[in-house]
Amino acid sequence: MNDSRPSGRDARREAEPPGPDAAGPPKSVLARGLSLMDAFGSGDAELTLTELAARTGLPRPTAHRLLGELVRWGGVERTETGYRLSLRLFVLGQRAPSPRGLREAALPYMEDLYEATHENIHLAVLDGTDTLFLEKVNGRRSMPIVSRVGGRLPAYCTATGKLFLAMGPPDRLDRAVSAGLRRHTPHTIILPGLLQRELARTLDRGYGVNREESEAGVSAVAAPILGRDRRPIAAISITGSTYRLDLDRLAPAVRTAARALSRELARESAGGPVRR
Known part of the structure; x- marks a missing residue:
């Protein structure tokens, strides 16, 4: 199977990072927060605020506020240059x-x-x-x-x-x-x-x-x-x-x-x- 992408080996493309669809960004606060985590592609170790806002279609101030909430919850970690997904998501996935x-x-x-x-x-x-x-x-x-x-x-x-x-x-x-x-x-x-x-x-x-x-x-x-x-x-x-x-x-x-x-x-x- 020639299949999957980064951090390892196998096939030349992971699914493209999601972008805003024709209907615009999600409406609820929960959906918007989830869309920020879903914006990370398999090859993305970290993303900047600008990249996350562009991929989700959220205004930068909204994305910044929601990312702060996600950091406090533990689903996202702040880095020197942007944000990355945390190990808490891996732990949840194992359940x-x-x-x-x-x-x-x-x-x-x-x-x-x-x-x-x-x-x-x-x-x-x-x-x-x-x-x-x-x-x-x-x-x-x-x-x-x-x-x-x-x-x-x-x-x-x-x-x-x-x-x-x-x-x-x-x-x-x-x-x-x-x-x-x-x-x-x-x-x-x-x-x-x-x-x-x-x-x-x-x-x-x-x-x-x-x-x-x-x-x-x-x-x-x-x-x-x-x-x-x-x-x-x-x-x-x-x-x-x-x-x-x-x-x-x-x-x-x-x-x-x-x-x-x-x-x-x-x-x-x-x-x-x-x-x-």
């Missing part, structure tokens, strides 16, 4: 039960894949029209790629994202196309008709591939983790150098891991014993 349970269940399978390949292994879910990376396993022998836990990429140019689009309802692809098919590399598929054909191939073979579509020199193969309705709830991918990875050869391994994890999650949700 979210569903993704955390999924990550804990997936880690043994991801570690097995890493030991077998020594490549970057990712666990991803769909978030809107993006693929969001919940977990990553890599090591010194893995190819450095731009990705990190919490990073995201457009679904249409990632191996994991193609699975969500191919196996999801038709309007999911419509939303992705409406959001815009932006070129990230010379290999990115940006024509809706070509993307639709690629998704048909993805559905037919049962796994997704990304051949340098989000980051030059990086390719990936991904398999779906299925829920009880046979719809993908997540995906696991192997990502590395295009010149080193044989995607078709690695596909059975990632599919086997994904099927085993799907069965484990199904047993767990049914209240039965969980075994590997």
Whole structure:
């Protein structure tokens, strides 16, 4: 899966930082405060007051006042040159039960894949029209790629994202196309008709591939983790150098891991014993 962005490795773009939409900035105080925290992209260690005001559409005095409240609450920290998100948000995120349970269940399978390949292994879910990376396993022998836990990429140019689009309802692809098919590399598929054909191939073979579509020199193969309705709830991918990875050869391994994890999650949700 060629997928996610900064502080690590994997794919050439995280979702663009949000900007003011056509309806203008949010109206409520709570929504405005949340929009300031949401303005931080995956690659933003810190942002200035001017940048935060521009991204949210809030007047500078309003943004400054709300940031002061967020600093006092502990969600944002003041730096010498601007603001950054605080560890309190990370702590809160760890309390979210569903993704955390999924990550804990997936880690043994991801570690097995890493030991077998020594490549970057990712666990991803769909978030809107993006693929969001919940977990990553890599090591010194893995190819450095731009990705990190919490990073995201457009679904249409990632191996994991193609699975969500191919196996999801038709309007999911419509939303992705409406959001815009932006070129990230010379290999990115940006024509809706070509993307639709690629998704048909993805559905037919049962796994997704990304051949340098989000980051030059990086390719990936991904398999779906299925829920009880046979719809993908997540995906696991192997990502590395295009010149080193044989995607078709690695596909059975990632599919086997994904099927085993799907069965484990199904047993767990049914209240039965969980075994590997």
